[in-house]
Amino acid sequence: MNASKVDELDYIHFLVAAQRVFTTTEAARIRAGELNAPAHDAYTRLLKRIPPDTEALWQEVAPFVRPDRGVLVVDDTTLDKPHARKMAWVTRHWSGKHKRVVQGINLISLLWTEGQARLPCDFRLYNRAEDGLTKNDHFRALLQTAHARGFQPRLVVFDSWYASLANLKYVRQLGWEWFTRLKANRLVSVEGERRNRPVSSWPIPAEGCVMHLKGYGWVKVFKTVTPDGREEYRATSRLDMTLEETAAYGRHAWQIEVYHQGLKQFTGIERGQFRVAEAQRNHIGLAIRAFLRLEVARLQRGISWFEAKQAILREAIRHYLASPSLILHSTA
Template sequence: MCLAKCRDTDYIDFLIATPRAVTCTEAAKVQPDAPQPPAHDAFTRLLRRLEPDPETLWQEARPMVHTKGGVLVVDDSTLDKPYAEKIELVNRHWSGKHKAVVWGINLITMVWTDGDRITPVDYRIYDKVHDGLTKNDHFLAMLHAAKGRGFEPSCVAFDSWYSSLENLKAVRELGWTFLTQLKVNRKVDVARAGTRAVGEAAIEVSGTLAHLPGFGAIRVFRVVSRDGDVEYWATNDLAMDELARLTVAERSWSIETYHRVLKQCCGVERAQVRSARGQRNHIGMSIRAFLRLERNFFRTGVSWYEAKARIIREAVRAYIAQPLYKLT
């Protein structure tokens, strides 16, 4: 049997270094000089050969997290694929970036954060057409996987998409505290005044005890933004105050930072491979590339963007020192 000419770490290093083009051909072109460097077919076979498995991510992330404490945040993001007519996994999904339904691949991620670090510990690809699993199915699967790995977070945070009764009960059954957003038409009962939409109930900024039909007692907060928009947050921790809610909410925002860095620095949207298996492997290795940038950030204080810019800056400096294209 022939030995593989490239490994997953070779592809991950390529994702960290490349400024834009993410193709197997480009990965082969930038390989260091060697007697028999890997050709583009070697990287193509790599993406087809590996078994897509979030467990590989967890094995690398485990030393970077504390399973006791911290906040687990679950959210999804749409990877833009506007011209991908023949790429598998691509479907129509809502995009928060475009505020519209677009063509892309939906990635659901669970990250752990303590306020200083952002560490992805699990992920799923939403592909209901082929596996029949909904986003809520993936949400529950990641919760139980986290419990099996020994996580005991101080809170689990997620947006209103995942705030179904089944999901809220699942978090409670695991013995965890949740903080989630509620849509304005979610029915609650405040002070036994009758069930009504939370947007019509008397909810205080500091938090109001309410009864959520089918679940039980919760504490609801009314949050007014600077532009006047109103949001409603809910938790099963009845003693939570506004300061504690704000702390968890700020930490939950870290997953938005993670999504942005994953797209801008790790090339997660840019793979041109067509097969579903190849796309899954590319996405998994892009997340593992983020792990390396995040670890460097925590150890040195050099941001993800600066770390990537330094790689490109060295290449530019080397060219300026010995430019190839001149007018003679």
């Protein structure tokens, strides 16, 4: 069997450098002038043969994280696929970007954050029709893998979608503390009051209130009001958490939104036009590893994701200006 002409790093570096077109055909065109240049089929075959796990991502990110510190954040996002008809992984999901249900691929991410760092450590793709796994199953699988890898975070942060009793108890079983949002109808009671009522019906002071969450135990609840007047309820297993700390952990939670935005904007993760499940999944995985390189450059060199990609484009333009090929010859 002939050796492959491309490997994972070839595709990752292509995703890092590409500006608008992120197809295997474009990857092959860029290398067309090379001796024994790979065809676009070589990239497609690459995407079909990579192992279907996230171990390679973990091996790359492990030197940059501190498992005994920081915060783990779990959340999902929808990769838009509005025109897909027979593409693997594509189903209908709620989109925070569009504020409605859209067609796309649901990506569930595990992010480690501390200070300015936003480092992806693991991910799952939602496809219940094929594997029977719910988002909550993926949530627990991500945390189980993180625990096996030695993580001992200060806190695990997630949205109300993942705040089921089973998930809260699972985080406690791992020996970790958690911080999440609660829906207004979650039933709680206070000390001395045995009757459970929706959390929205209780008076909650600004500094928070220790309450008994039905089916779980004692938690601390904070009430906030958004700029548009909506009431939100945040809860934590840390009964000593202060109001100031909730603001800090809220900023940690926001980091995964920033991560998802950067992932979509700079790596072409939504641009993979692959019908086969293995190829689509591996394109997504390699796009995440491409983002990791942009993030490490940001942390180590102090340059933004945009500037890192712009520097590549700038160098390409410099080479072209030294020897331009599109020239108008004088007709005089």
